[in-house]
Amino acid sequence: MMQRSVAHVEADAALLDHVELLEAVMNHIDYFAKLDSTGDLDLETVQLLGARIFNDLASAYGQLTRGYYQIAAATLRDVMEVVYLWGYFDREPSMITRWRESDDATRREIFSPAKVRKFLDDFDGFKEGKRGRAYKMFCEYAAHATWQGFALMRASGGGQVQMGPFFDAQLMKAVLEEMAQLAAQAGNNFAAFFDKRSDANALAVSLHRYDVTGKWAEKYLGRKHDTDFVQQMASDLAKLRS
Template identity: 70%
Template structure:
């Protein structure tokens, strides 16, 4: 007698079906809102940029280290977006704290490239002493002469409202208008918007730092094209939402150079 084939528990099937319905509502809400769609386009452009450069042959171990951290950010952003659109706002925000930690770490590497090797070769004790998140933020604030402690405040918010089990963290598990904590996914447009805005800001920073570790304006048309798209999308986004001027003259020069490279191929 053939044994009956076991199946996934029905409750897990129903949970997945519920997540899919919420995802459809989330996508519809994003596509109906220009700002949200701009945020998603930025996130995708950064992920596409990382995907291209993280797969190239590294010049050395330091660059490979950046590529591996880039792969982690790619996974973080993809996972956070999936959690967000399926209605898990607290989990999406918790994942973004990892992005923030890597962005700060890249900030230190950008200012002191020798730290890449030191970080890679450090043991657990040294890494905790030198590269603990608070130590990285302290270095960056001192280097940039920032006295307000905005990095620490932003990190604390992600800890309290997303990563750590706190009373404040239940905010991302209940509807915006109030009510009981929801066990499982739920659709809430204001929560989705808030988390997506944070995701876009972190993605923009991640893309800027990651890009700085690679030569992108040489003779490789594919590399320049991948870099240029991220640069344009990020620049236009930053101009619109952060008030930072977008260097269109530089973009035109790079587009002309890209056409020249393609013509020589």
């Protein structure tokens, strides 16, 4: 099953783009999550959440290529929760300590997924509720036991629910697209907490993630890639290495 899935990805330019983005983000997280936090517990908290995201993305892709589409999508809901939590922390850094030291009641009161989404929407002035709809989709079709969720357990053309793995090109494409979008958000949010120019290796990893993400977003989301910034980063990297 995995060989067939990988062969399918390798034969599709768009799917390869999504996987390249996934790899660039995971390499970035891997590098910065392992840096010495020098006793900064807030930074270590962000790093530990990065380790969780890394494992989530690796697991989701593994389940995807093994033919377990519902399980892969369910794992992505956890990625979304951490992505939004990072967004909260970036806008209100004091909340990192409060989240880390909170008990269960406080987490439910302040940091539940719904409360975090509301804070972000209010802070950003978003009234469309897109974050909530995206989260609900993952709950309804993947994480919760619902009738709609069986769609990820049967071939896209219909038929019986599959017990065990199966290959379906359309389901693979749909889940991998969602995975790529969340990976892009995760990389952007995680990167906000770190000094990209601390050394040549840090800048090289950051430059690769930023460039891959920018090209992907321009191609698939219609967002213009900031090539001038890429060139500036490349120039700074060359100076660090000289």
